[in-house]
Amino acid sequence: MTDRPKIKAMVVVEGWSDTKRLSQAVDCDTIETRGAALGEEVIVRIQKAASERGAIVLTDPDFNGNRLRRLITEAVPEVAQATISQEQGRAQKDNPHKSLGVEHAPLSVLSACLVAADRQVGQSRPNSDIDRDFLVDLGLIGGPTAKEQRILLGQNLQIGYANGKQLYHRLLAYGIMQKQVVAALKGNINGKVN
Numbered sequence: 001m002t003d004r005p006k007i008k009a010m011v012v013v014e015g016w017s018d019t020k021r022l023s024q025a026v027d028c029d030t031i032e033t034r035g036a037a038l039g040e041e042v043i044v045r046i047q048k049a050a051s052e053r054g055a056i057v058l059t060d061p062d063f064n065g066n067r068l069r070r071l072i073t074e075a076v077p078e079v080a081q082a083t084i085s086q087e088q089g090r091a092q093k094d095n096p097h098k099s100l101g102v103e104h105a106p107l108s109v110l111s112a113c114l115v116a117a118d119r120q121v122g123q124s125r126p127n128s129d130i131d132r133d134f135l136v137d138l139g140l141i142g143g144p145t146a147k148e149q150r151i152l153l154g155q156n157l158q159i160g161y162a163n164g165k166q167l168y169h170r171l172l173a174y175g176i177m178q179k180q181v182v183a184a185l186k187g188n189i190n191g192k193v194n
Contacts, residue, residue, distance in 0.1 A: 007114050009054030009080065009121045012046055012072060014065065017103040018058070025110035031055075033068060043075045050078050054121030056114065058082040060101040061089045061160050070169065081174060082117035083160035084109055113158065128172045130181065135168060138185065149185065156184035 007028035019030040049055040057079050059065035084105045091099040135141045141164035154161040
C-alpha cells in the first residue's frame, strides 16, 4: 500500500497487534509499551523519540489505555495525543468479550487521528483557561447528564471519553480553551468557534 500517509513522529502503542494494525493505515515507527506496566526503559525511549523526532501517544480507549496515556503524558509532557473513541475501537465481528482496542479501529480513523496528531508535534500548546468550576458550571462534572455531555465533548473534540477528573487533565494537556469546549458541546467538531 503506497498511498499511506507518512508519520514523522514515533507512535507509542500498547502492543504488537496495534503496531500491525497501524502499518496498514500509515507509514510509521512505533514504540510498544507491552502492556499497562510502564517501565523506565520505555519512558527513556519515548523521551528520546520526543526530543529527536516527536512522539504521539495512541492507546486503547479503555481504563488501562487511559491510565497508560496519563502516565506517559506525566513523564513526557511534550508528547502529542491521538485518540479513538470506544465506538471506533470496538471489534465489529464475533465479539463475545466486547473487545476494545486500537487493533479494531477502522484504518481511515487511525490514519486521520495520527495525521492530525503528527501536525501537533513540535507546536507549543496554549495554556488552557479551563478550571474545575467551569466544568461543573457546564454540567460536565456532577450534573445529571454529565456522562452523556462528556461523551459528546470527547467525540467532538476528538479526545476520547473521560470521567470528570480525567477530562479536566486531558483538556489541560491538549491546551483546549473554554470557547472550544462550549463550541464542541454545541456540536462543532474540534471545538471550532464560528
